[in-house]
Amino acid sequence: MAGNRTFTMIKPDAFAAGNSGAILKMIEEAGFKIVALKATQLTSELAGKFYAVHKERPFYADLCKYMSSGPIIAAVLEKDNAVEDFRKLIGATDPSKAEEGTIRKIFAKSIEANAVHGSDSDENAEIEGNFYFSQFERVL
Numbered sequence: 001m002a003g004n005r006t007f008t009m010i011k012p013d014a015f016a017a018g019n020s021g022a023i024l025k026m027i028e029e030a031g032f033k034i035v036a037l038k039a040t041q042l043t044s045e046l047a048g049k050f051y052a053v054h055k056e057r058p059f060y061a062d063l064c065k066y067m068s069s070g071p072i073i074a075a076v077l078e079k080d081n082a083v084e085d086f087r088k089l090i091g092a093t094d095p096s097k098a099e100e101g102t103i104r105k106i107f108a109k110s111i112e113a114n115a116v117h118g119s120d121s122d123e124n125a126e127i128e129g130n131f132y133f134s135q136f137e138r139v140l
């Protein structure tokens with residue numbers, strides 16, 4: 001059965017552009033409840049750990065640099081079928097291929113600076129949420 005939590009980041013491009021509030025509004029209006037939330041900034045080393053799965057990819061070094069280039073917002077979200085429904089809400093990785101009305105279509109600047117992250121599985125949602133939040137920093 002699909003889990004009911006996912007993890008998201010509002011990435012440095014969207015944070016810097018002042019789009020965090022508008023993105024969180026879209027997330028809530030799509031039926032997701034925010035159960036943990038913080039603004040923070042990754043070091044390049046922490047970004048590397050978060051995206052370790054991509055370390056052999058050609059864009060990995062640039063991705064670590066970009067993800068540590070400014071503040072981000074991290075959040076855990078709750079909804080039935082959370083991972084799949086959130087991936088639909090954010091749209092394709094490359095904003096030029098994202099559907100109309102999706103968060104990336106509206107706010108992303110490029111395939112790298114693509115406004116938001118969304119977990120790709122229940123297992124990764126749990127790992128990624130635990131990467132950012134202790135049990136005292138979330139609504140149980």
Ligand SMILES: Nc1ncnc2c1ncn2[C@@H]1O[C@H](COP(=O)(O)OP(=O)(O)OP(=O)(O)O)[C@@H](O)[C@H]1O
Pocket residue numbers: 054059063092093111112113114116117118119120
């Ligand atoms: N070809 C690329 N060139 C530059 N950056 C890329 C490229 N492909 C992916 N990225 C960056 O790496 C991130 C992780 O890539 P992945 O393939 O996991 O996409 P995703 O699952 O849609 O994104 P995310 O994991 O951030 O939700 C992307 O969101 C993007 O910021």
